[in-house]
Amino acid sequence: MRVTITDIAKRAKVSPSTVSRVIADNPRISAATKEKVLRIMKEMNYHPNIIARSLVNQTTKIIGVVMPGMAEQSLQHPFYPELLGGIASMANNQGYKILLANVSTVDEEREMVKELTFGGITEGIILLTSRDDNPTVDQLVKNGFPFVVIGRTENPYVNWVDNDNFLIGYQLATHFIEQGHQEIAFLGYSPGYMVTRDRLNGYKKALQEHNIPFDPALVIESKFISDNGYDLMKQILVKEKRPTGVIACDDLLAFGAIRAIHEAGLRVPEDIAVAGINNVPLADYYNPPLTSVKINAFSLGTKAFEMLRTIMGSEIQSYNRAIIPAELVVRSSTQR
Amino acid sequence: MRVTITDIAKRAKVSPSTVSRVIADNPRISAATKEKVLRIMKEMNYHPNIIARSLVNQTTKIIGVVMPGMAEQSLQHPFYPELLGGIASMANNQGYKILLANVSTVDEEREMVKELTFGGITEGIILLTSRDDNPTVDQLVKNGFPFVVIGRTENPYVNWVDNDNFLIGYQLATHFIEQGHQEIAFLGYSPGYMVTRDRLNGYKKALQEHNIPFDPALVIESKFISDNGYDLMKQILVKEKRPTGVIACDDLLAFGAIRAIHEAGLRVPEDIAVAGINNVPLADYYNPPLTSVKINAFSLGTKAFEMLRTIMGSEIQSYNRAIIPAELVVRSSTQR
DNA sequence: TTGTAGGCGTTATCAT
DNA sequence: ATGATAACGCCTACAA
Numbered sequence A, B: 001m002r003v004t005i006t007d008i009a010k011r012a013k014v015s016p017s018t019v020s021r022v023i024a025d026n027p028r029i030s031a032a033t034k035e036k037v038l039r040i041m042k043e044m045n046y047h048p049n050i051i052a053r054s055l056v057n058q059t060t061k062i063i064g065v066v067m068p069g070m071a072e073q074s075l076q077h078p079f080y081p082e083l084l085g086g087i088a089s090m091a092n093n094q095g096y097k098i099l100l101a102n103v104s105t106v107d108e109e110r111e112m113v114k115e116l117t118f119g120g121i122t123e124g125i126i127l128l129t130s131r132d133d134n135p136t137v138d139q140l141v142k143n144g145f146p147f148v149v150i151g152r153t154e155n156p157y158v159n160w161v162d163n164d165n166f167l168i169g170y171q172l173a174t175h176f177i178e179q180g181h182q183e184i185a186f187l188g189y190s191p192g193y194m195v196t197r198d199r200l201n202g203y204k205k206a207l208q209e210h211n212i213p214f215d216p217a218l219v220i221e222s223k224f225i226s227d228n229g230y231d232l233m234k235q236i237l238v239k240e241k242r243p244t245g246v247i248a249c250d251d252l253l254a255f256g257a258i259r260a261i262h263e264a265g266l267r268v269p270e271d272i273a274v275a276g277i278n279n280v281p282l283a284d285y286y287n288p289p290l291t292s293v294k295i296n297a298f299s300l301g302t303k304a305f306e307m308l309r310t311i312m313g314s315e316i317q318s319y320n321r322a323i324i325p326a327e328l329v330v331r332s333s334t335q336r
Numbered sequence C: 001t002t003g004t005a006g007g008c009g010t011t012a013t014c015a016t
Numbered sequence D: 001a002t003g004a005t006a007a008c009g010c011c012t013a014c015a016a
Helices: A005-012 A016-024 A031-043 A050-057 A079-092 A106-118 A135-143 A165-178 A194-209 A229-237 A251-263 A297-313 B005-012 B016-024 B031-043 B050-057 B079-092 B106-118 B135-143 B165-178 B194-209 B229-237 B251-263 B297-313
Strands: A062-068 A097-103 A124-128 A147-150 A159-162 A184-189 A219-221 A245-248 A273-275 A292-294 A321-323 A327-329 B062-068 B097-103 B124-128 B147-150 B159-162 B184-189 B219-221 B245-248 B273-275 B292-294 B321-323 B327-329
Touching: A005 A016, A005 A031, A016 A031, A050 B050, A062 A079, A062 A106, A079 A097, A079 A124, A079 A297, A079 B079, A079 B097, A097 A106, A097 B079, A106 A124, A106 A135, A124 A135, A124 A297, A147 A297, A159 A297, A165 A184, A165 A194, A165 A245, A165 A273, A165 A292, A165 A327, A184 A194, A184 A229, A184 A251, A219 A229, A229 A245, A229 A251, A245 A251, A251 A273, A297 A321, B005 B016, B005 B031, B016 B031, B062 B079, B062 B106, B079 B097, B079 B124, B079 B297, B097 B106, B106 B124, B106 B135, B124 B135, B124 B297, B147 B297, B159 B297, B165 B184, B165 B194, B165 B245, B165 B273, B165 B292, B165 B327, B184 B194, B184 B229, B184 B251, B219 B229, B229 B245, B229 B251, B245 B251, B251 B273, B297 B321
Parallel strands: A062 A097, A062 A124, A124 A147, A147 A159, A159 A321, A184 A219, A184 A245, A245 A273, B062 B097, B062 B124, B124 B147, B147 B159, B159 B321, B184 B219, B184 B245, B245 B273
Antiparallel strands: A097 B097, A292 A327, B292 B327
8 A cells, every 4th residue: 555645644643734735845834843744754655646636736747749650660760769859858857747649540649639638637749740631630729738749730720840841852952953963853752741742842942943844753752751762763763864863851761762773883972962851870871971951850859848838838829830940961972 | 627527417417426337338327327428428528537537546557668868869779769669559559558758867767767656657667778787676676566677687576578688699699600700899898788798798609619719809898879880990990900790789880880991991791791780770771781680679668568567467476587589680791 | 833624536335 | 227425645725
């Protein structure tokens, strides 16, 4: 049996409320009893029951983090863990704990969010998503529950933090153009995911600004995060008009692409320059080192938590957006 | 204000206990009232308060996962997220939620574990650790709180799941020896971490079995997980007696080492063969593809949860160990 | 300064 | 089949 406030009270010959006051560090208590109670608490190895406290306070100091398909693949990607690290670090030193929810299907997500919101166990939610049509988001909006989305959504009534993916696409494409490229393939476009759409649009904008016609044949679709860059690249290599540059929507895609290029007897960057996005640790170690875009996932996480706190603490409704700057990291894979 | 069981009761003109019975699907209730209550619950969008329920049930359906230094670097490593995925997937479909605790210091870890155990919020704990002297472990043992360690510890009174690191070291070394190597460096030994010690011992055993003298000069120490394989390898390359093979305790270390080797104008595997451990996704994409050991982190996670459940559900004390088999994945980096 | 009593939302026991 | 009541462990007016 766990030791409770009443046990302490009995032993100290005081009332439970007195003990409670000691715990709360209430000033209206004599130094003597305070010290005595404190001593006994230590003796009996007392620890307050968080559940009971939550029930009366209506506050749990827990936030929920909902990740899609974690069990399967998402967490495999360095992007997610870094994000999580950011959230956790911020949450932790503000005394919050993180309830991690991995959901594999949209239905699961809906149910999970329902539980987390109505169940009273969670004070706020951070939702990782990048899909356009997320019913969960609409649901949360309807309930007026405090939540923040990481990844841009089209629903205007949400608080979100994200990178400027349009800018990322734009900067990458500009970088290639400045290096003299005209035929630049875009690898890993995934309709239904705003991320890749924004990036593609940025890419188009850059082309347009330099009067380079946009060629849809150079856009290769794929699932958002996947390791099939190798196959995608082979699709490109068989075409008669070979691009001189490749922008991949993810570093893993880029690595696969490079392998395909090498196998075809071509060199990177001399024959085809390649860049990725996300700047995974190994981008720097790869051969050749891969030009990429640092997404600052950790900051995305910390910012998201910060925003959530603001929302939770405030009575006035507001819809906030935060853009975490991304950073082009140029390495040998795109340098002549 | 959130809608409670009493609100439902009033509206349905029944007592709270009746509503509670409906929720619990108690058979001793008339179909009529049951249906009515159910309907009103839906109408009013009722959801049970998990906190209140936990308080009376003394059960939360939450387990804690404590990771060291997550905020900083651990989570960066593909190993951890995969582990987490395994735990989460298992937990989820058994109706458990995961409370994620990232701790950066030993003190923090101790405090966190105290809160999680005595606070009553958590029914069991999975502790990720690989350090020998973990006071937290001793503490948990002392309290008789259900917990499972991922990573072997020396304390005999713990339940743990791990790979057979001795075997991993042994198999890797044997593989090198079979390829004709005699001078095999061991990169990334880290005293204080059982993992690397076990691996080193396995390596020694293999040497011994083949009558190859053990040369301490070939063992290069480093912090457990770090990205300084490049520098470590340079230390080796300046030595007069150059090894023909390198076993790195982690793939990232191996990647760095390969870069150093290439920079020195040598080839992998022709001049020096290199293998890593953990089989990160990019091992396969690297140039050359890296021989590594698949750790099956996901299984480590699922098994850990399974074990935890067993412990939580059983009154009889027992100390269980589970070994998740690792698997040597031979690629070009060690093949002539 | 300290104690008493009521309540947070639920479940479980005992009546009816 | 249903209702009243106590309890889970803690907090907080209100009293003393």
